[in-house]
Amino acid sequence: MLAAVFYPDKKLKIEERPIIKPKRGEVLVKVQCCGVCMSDYLIYKGEIPLKKPVVLGHEFSGVVEEVGEGVERFEPGDRVVVNPNVTCGYCSYCVKGMTNLCENAISLGGVGREIFDGGFQEYTVVPQQNLGKLEAETSFEAGTFVEPLGCVIHGVEKVNVFPGESVLVVGAGPIGLLLTQYLKLKASSKIIVSEPSEYRREIAKRLGADVALDPRQVNVASAVERLCGKVDVAIEAVGKMETVKDALSAVKRGGRVLIFGVPPKEGTIPLKVFDVYFHEIAITGSYSLTQKTFYQALQLINGRRILTSELISHRFTLKDLPKAFQLQGAGIGLKKIIVLESQGREAV
Numbered sequence: 001m002l003a004a005v006f007y008p009d010k011k012l013k014i015e016e017r018p019i020i021k022p023k024r025g026e027v028l029v030k031v032q033c034c035g036v037c038m039s040d041y042l043i044y045k046g047e048i049p050l051k052k053p054v055v056l057g058h059e060f061s062g063v064v065e066e067v068g069e070g071v072e073r074f075e076p077g078d079r080v081v082v083n084p085n086v087t088c089g090y091c092s093y094c095v096k097g098m099t100n101l102c103e104n105a106i107s108l109g110g111v112g113r114e115i116f117d118g119g120f121q122e123y124t125v126v127p128q129q130n131l132g133k134l135e136a137e138t139s140f141e142a143g144t145f146v147e148p149l150g151c152v153i154h155g156v157e158k159v160n161v162f163p164g165e166s167v168l169v170v171g172a173g174p175i176g177l178l179l180t181q182y183l184k185l186k187a188s189s190k191i192i193v194s195e196p197s198e199y200r201r202e203i204a205k206r207l208g209a210d211v212a213l214d215p216r217q218v219n220v221a222s223a224v225e226r227l228c229g230k231v232d233v234a235i236e237a238v239g240k241m242e243t244v245k246d247a248l249s250a251v252k253r254g255g256r257v258l259i260f261g262v263p264p265k266e267g268t269i270p271l272k273v274f275d276v277y278f279h280e281i282a283i284t285g286s287y288s289l290t291q292k293t294f295y296q297a298l299q300l301i302n303g304r305r306i307l308t309s310e311l312i313s314h315r316f317t318l319k320d321l322p323k324a325f326q327l328q329g330a331g332i333g334l335k336k337i338i339v340l341e342s343q344g345r346e347a348v
């Protein structure tokens with residue numbers, strides 16, 4: 001089978017590898033589609049170091065090819081999507097439902113203490129507890145959004161957004177647009193998006209944003225204050241220090257700020273601690289997804305409550321993965337999908 005192998009010296013090679021037989025409790029999945037994530041790109045660029053050669057790709061869907069002993073929930077031919085976080089189930093975090101913080105977690109193709117091969121290959125092995133079933137009407141491309149949507153649901157839970165509250169989403173990339181749609185489902189009273197790309201701002205408005213600001217043309221905090229007297233919740237979905245500042249400056253007293261975008265490891269900003277104290281500003285981060293939010297996301301995708309087709313800007317074959325990373329690094333388009341079953345193509 002073909003596999004895209006990432007090496008610790010920052011090299012990416014498309015190689016032939018043997019197909020691995022599933023062991024007890026495991027399922028062999030024939031990968032159909034795999035989304036390209038910013039964390040994949042950061043590993044590709046060497047900003048997140050690898051310890052050994054590995055196949056990345058953690059946003060993937062496919063078809064069950066073969067099952068190992070003891071597998072009862074799945075059979076060959078089932079259409080499935082993957083939760084890439086393989087957790088132990090017994091550490092102090094797992095027993096509290098905080099499976100995203102599992103002390104013994106293994107990541108299938110994503111960022112983690114230990115990374116096992118993921119979805120940028122034609123076949124991959126997955127523990128049965130990490131699979132969910134896609135309905136016949138749900139496309140494999142839509143299935144690749146279950147994992148990032150699970151992350152979005154977890155993040156929104158962290159800041160406890162109530163119906164009727166106003167929210168600022170900083171950044172309208174694929175994650176920002178998933179956030180916008182999910183906040184609409186949560187009945188937020190006003191959703192304001194800050195995004196420099198006109199193309200992305202227009203999509204944000206179609207998908208539920210009430211207002212889309214261009215941060216190059218306006219001061220975000222001042223514009224938000226004119227619109228609604230500051231917001232209850234601000235979500236930073238870019239990962240840059242200047243956009244974190246925008247989020248912090250836009251919330252009202254008693255407001256909440258969520259750091260969702262992946263920031264630089266050494267990134268810092270000045271913080272007026274007295275303001276956090278006096279205005280009761282809650283600042284929290286959100287990392288990955290939990291087992292619960294994976295299944296919640298799967299239900300929303302299967303129920304077609306979240307639109308995904310507008311979020312896909314490019315489709316590529318596995319051999320064209322380096323081109324997908326070039327576009328990712330340049331900030332061109334939205335979600336890039338690697339299609340393993342048919343010829344990839346750039347979306348019109």
